[in-house]
Amino acid sequence: MSAPPTKTRKKPLSFRVRPRILTLLGDQLIRDATLAVFELVKNAYDADATFCAVELIRATDEVNAQIIISDDGSGMSEAILRNVWMVIGTDFRAVQRASAKRTTRFRRLPLGEKGLGRLSVHKLGRTIEIVTRAKNGAELVMAFDWDKLERAADLDSATITLRQRTPKTFPGKSHGTRVVVSNLRETWSRGEVRRLYRSVNALRSPYKGPSDFAASLTVPGHEEWISNLFSAESARDAAVYVIQGSFEGKTGRFVYRFRPPIAYGRQLNGREQRVNGIPLLKKRERSVEPIDLSIHNIGKVNFELLIYDRDPKVLQEMADDVSGLKKYLDENGGIRIYRDGIRVYDFGEPGNDWLNLDMRRVNTPTARISNNQVLGVLQLDALASTDLREKTNREGFIESSASVDFREAVMSVLTAIEAEKSKDQRRLREALGKGTGQKVFSKLAELRETLSAMGQLSQVEPLLKSVEVEMELYRDQLLHAAVPGLTIGIMLHGAEKILDELRAATRRDVEPVRVRELIDRLYRSMRPVTNLLKNPGTTDTSASTLIKEAIFSAELRLKRHGVRLLNQPEQKRTDFRVRGSKQMLIASLNNLIDNSLHWLESKAPPEKLLFVGITHDLEGGPAIVVADNGPGFGVDDPEDLTSAFFSRRNGGMGLGLYIVSEVMRVNHGRLVFPRASDIDMPRALDGAVVALQFPKTND
Numbered sequence: 293m294s295a296p297p298t299k300t301r302k303k304p305l306s307f308r309v310r311p312r313i314l315t316l317l318g319d320q321l322i323r324d325a326t327l328a329v330f331e332l333v334k335n336a337y338d339a340d341a342t343f344c345a346v347e348l349i350r351a352t353d354e355v356n357a358q359i360i361i362s363d364d365g366s367g368m369s370e371a372i373l374r375n376v377w378m379v380i381g382t383d384f385r386a387v388q389r390a391s392a393k394r395t396t397r398f399r400r401l402p403l404g405e406k407g408l409g410r411l412s413v414h415k416l417g418r419t420i421e422i423v424t425r426a427k428n429g430a431e432l433v434m435a436f437d438w439d440k441l442e443r444a445a446d447l448d449s450a451t452i453t454l455r456q457r458t459p460k461t462f463p464g465k466s467h468g469t470r471v472v473v474s475n476l477r478e479t480w481s482r483g484e485v486r487r488l489y490r491s492v493n494a495l496r497s498p499y500k501g502p503s504d505f506a507a508s509l510t511v512p513g514h515e516e517w518i519s520n521l522f523s524a525e526s527a528r529d530a531a532v533y534v535i536q537g538s539f540e541g542k543t544g545r546f547v548y549r550f551r552p553p554i555a556y557g558r559q560l561n562g563r564e565q566r567v568n569g570i571p572l573l574k575k576r577e578r579s580v581e582p583i584d585l586s587i588h589n590i591g592k593v594n595f596e597l598l599i600y601d602r603d604p605k606v607l608q609e610m611a612d613d614v615s616g617l618k619k620y621l622d623e624n625g626g627i628r629i630y631r632d633g634i635r636v637y638d639f640g641e642p643g644n645d646w647l648n649l650d651m652r653r654v655n656t657p658t659a660r661i662s663n664n665q666v667l668g669v670l671q672l673d674a675l676a677s678t679d680l681r682e683k684t685n686r687e688g689f690i691e692s693s694a695s696v697d698f699r700e701a702v703m704s705v706l707t708a709i710e711a712e713k714s715k716d717q718r719r720l721r722e723a724l725g726k727g728t729g730q731k732v733f734s735k736l737a738e739l740r741e742t743l744s745a746m747g748q749l750s751q752v753e754p755l756l757k758s759v760e761v762e763m764e765l766y767r768d769q770l771l772h773a774a775v776p777g778l779t780i781g782i783m784l785h786g787a788e789k790i791l792d793e794l795r796a797a798t799r800r801d802v803e804p805v806r807v808r809e810l811i812d813r814l815y816r817s818m819r820p821v822t823n824l825l826k827n828p829g830t831t832d833t834s835a836s837t838l839i840k841e842a843i844f845s846a847e848l849r850l851k852r853h854g855v856r857l858l859n860q861p862e863q864k865r866t867d868f869r870v871r872g873s874k875q876m877l878i879a880s881l882n883n884l885i886d887n888s889l890h891w892l893e894s895k896a897p898p899e900k901l902l903f904v905g906i907t908h909d910l911e912g913g914p915a916i917v918v919a920d921n922g923p924g925f926g927v928d929d930p931e932d933l934t935s936a937f938f939s940r941r942n943g944g945m946g947l948g949l950y951i952v953s954e955v956m957r958v959n960h961g962r963l964v965f966p967r968a969s970d971i972d973m974p975r976a977l978d979g980a981v982v983a984l985q986f987p988k989t990n991d
Contacts, residue, residue, distance in 0.1 A: 312442050314450075317380070317411050321684055325478060326491050327637060328412035331686070332361045332471060333495055333507050335410070337634055338402045339365025340395040341468065344507045346492060351480045351511055359416055359476065364468040366395075367426040373434065373454065377410060392675055398504050401674040403634055414438055417473035424469040425462040432456055482517045485509075489518045490624060497630035497669055498524055498596075505634075522616035527624075527667060530610040530617050531598035532720075533713050537567075537705070540592040542584050544570040544705040550716040552723075553609035559723040563716060570708045571894045571923070573942055574700035580893045580942070583701050588694035591676025595705070597627070598667040599713060605724055627668030627702070631677060637686040640668070646688060647702060659714050659939060661706075670702065703942055711940040715932045831874050835906050835916050835986075836867045838874070842881035843904060853889050855900040858974055866906060868914040870986055872959030877984070880952040884918040884982050887948060890941060891922035891980065907971045907983070910964065915983035917971055922979035930965045952984075961986040 322328045329346060336344035341363035349358040368377060376384045387393075388402050395402070413420050418438045425431040436452040444450035461470050480488075492509045496502060511517055532553075537546025545568040552560040572583040600621060601607075604614075611617040627647060628640030638644050645651070645663060653662040672680065679694035689695040843850075843857065850857060870877070885904065892900040903919040925933060932938050934953040953963040964983045971981065 309447055315442050322412050322415040325416055326488050327686055328415035329488060330491055330637060331412040334403050336363035336365050337505055339363060340397045341365030342504060346509045348480055348511045351485060351514055354479050357476045359473040362470045367467040367469055368424040369426045369429050370432060373432060401632060413471060413473055417477055418475040421472040423461045425459060425467045427467045430456045431459040431462055485511055485517050495635050497633045497671060502633040522613060522620040527620055528598060532601045533599035535597040535709050538592055538594045539572060539701055539705050541586045542572055542582060544572060548712045552720060553606055555609045556723045560719055565712055567708060570705055572701040572704045573894050575942060580890060582896060583697050585697060585701060588697060589679040590694060590698055591673045594671040596669050599661055600665050602665060621664045625664040625666060627666060627670060629670045631672045632674040636682060639688060659710055661710060707942045708940055711938060714938045718935055830872055832869060832871050833874050834867050835870055838877050838881060839904050839916060841878045845882055846885045849889060855892060855902050858901055858903045866908055869989060876955050880955045883948045883952055888918060888920040888922060892920055895923045897921050901976055903973055903977050909971050910966055910985060913985050913988045915985040917983045919973060919977040919981040920979045921977055924979045934963060956984055
């Protein structure tokens with residue numbers, strides 16, 4: 293009889309880590325030396341220090357250069373050194389943050405949470421000495437050589453000697469931490485030192501930084517490297533637009549101030565505008581959805597933006613050192629984020645266009661701001677913003693629904709700010725003698741009057757007429773090219789959805805009648821595009837025909853957005869004749885309808901209502917009216933609404949109403965913005981009211 297099989301006891305597996313992991317983490321988690329210093333300064337803040345002094349000793353000496361970081365914080369005991377500082381990935385600070393445990397002296401909530409910041413010293417140099425003393429404790433000295441540690445066989449043999457000594461660095465009752473980094477991994481040039489200087493100075497928020505903490509950088513022997521640099525205070529004085537506000541939940545608000553150059557005081561007045569109830573929205577293809585930040589732990593976000601006009605004439609009036617201001621904006625421009633007044637890296641750093649500002653400006657150059665035009669601060673509360681978690685490598689927030697909604701909320705507020713700025717920027721350009729070109733034809737008329745008064749008009753009238761004809765030709769050609777763009781994007785988006793549905797239907801082997809229905813819908817959605825691409829010549833038509841065609845084009849979108857179309861009672865529909873480009877006018881109506889759909893989505897009333905009808909109530913001629921129960925136009929003037937690149941629509945180019953206005957002008961009509969009380973229509977339509985008004989005829 294054979295013996296029963298014996299059970300072998302398997303030894304459990306465990307991870308083993310070689311000391312080179314410290315090198316990998318130090319090199320790859322900390323991007324550069326500037327960020328490494330920044331991390332050590334943040335450690336001083338977490339240690340309840342009032343100051344952190346950074347010294348760069350013998351900066352140009354490749355052998356003997358040193359970096360010394362000193363603070364007067366709480367220091368570290370032997371237990372903290374052994375059980376916290378020497379433990380990579382400790383949750384010491386994370387537990388403090390989670391339990392809202394604040395520091396004893398200044399009631400600070402710790403900024404660190406990863407337990408990896410101490411590896412910053414590896415990025416700076418190979419030889420480290422740390423001297424630390426806790427209050428009423430012993431002075432402890434810890435020195436180590438990274439190269440030696442990396443050569444150790446395993447972590448157990450990668451040891452560091454800790455010794456105690458009579459206080460020298462922190463004598464008497466003083467306490468804190470001093471880190472001396474030698475055998476630096478790189479030498480420091482003038483430009484790199486200046487970059488570090490800006491980083492250290494930007495650690496505290498200029499808007500609402502902690503008053504009980506300061507950081508400084510000195511470079512003994514090279515003081516001139518960081519002297520006479522353009523200051524933040526000088527930059528603040530040169531801002532043409534100053535905005536302060538906040539956002540939380542579903543809305544934002546701000547106070548906007550326009551500060552024109554003193555030299556243009558006779559032509560321009562300063563302006564202050566309070567804007568409240570800005571809806572926070574996020575784009576979803578061609579539609580929008582409201583944002584509710586209260587579903588995330590983000591809290592109230594305060595902000596301040598300083599926006600600059602980089603026109604050479606304006607810069608000369610706003611700053612004594614124009615080249616200094618331009619360089620300062622190039623190096624420091626952007627929108628930064630601060631938590632409890634301490635900066636969150638690397639928002640606002642060169643190369644991190646986290647809001648896509650520069651690309652937005654390329655697409656819409658006049659209306660949008662770029663990074664080198666703004667010095668911005670977003671202020672978070674550390675305890676309230678726990679859903680915005682920083683990446684381990686300190687390159688922004690971890691991508692999440694909270695960070696996406698936060699970014700979209702910032703863009704919603706920024707778009708509203710840019711709309712206010714556009715109004716004053718246009719006035720400023722006109723004061724500079726750089727008009728937008730919209731008044732060219734009226735200026736030609738003024739020139740004719742002046743020449744006529746001088747008795748010289750007859751001599752130059754043929755030439756003026758030739759110029760005017762050429763300009764009208766170019767204007768009409770540009771309009772014919774631009775108008776399809778108002779409609780094609782809308783129609784193609786709708787057609788794409790129908791095609792997706794049609795493809796799915798064919799895979800399911802549905803009834804032929806359903807396939808025919810979808811194909812018919814596809815034809816109807818694309819017909820406005822094919823009509824637009826035909827010759828847009830002048831024809832005689834009726835207002836009711838234009839309305840019918842526009843509604844036919846929009847009916848699928850109205851259904852998709854859940855909008856109820858209010859029709860006029862038949863006896864009130866007094867039709868009138870229209871002479872002009874039928875397709876351009878239909879495209880213009882479609883653009884007005886699309887605007888209504890967008891803003892109805894943003895306001896999201898209990899029932900979305902749209903009115904497209906005819907009125908004879910306006911002085912000056914009959915009109916086609918488009919009205920809704922959305923948020924309306926607020927305090928915006930018609931002159932601003934029809935200016936090129938003026939838009940309150942996130943992602944909008946600001947050309948829709950401008951082109952519609954131009955279309956009406958070349959068709960001998962005008963775009964007007966009547967009050968709801970001026971027109972006989974349902975009272976529920978308390979939002980935007982726009983009208984395409986045509987000249988009276990004798991028909």
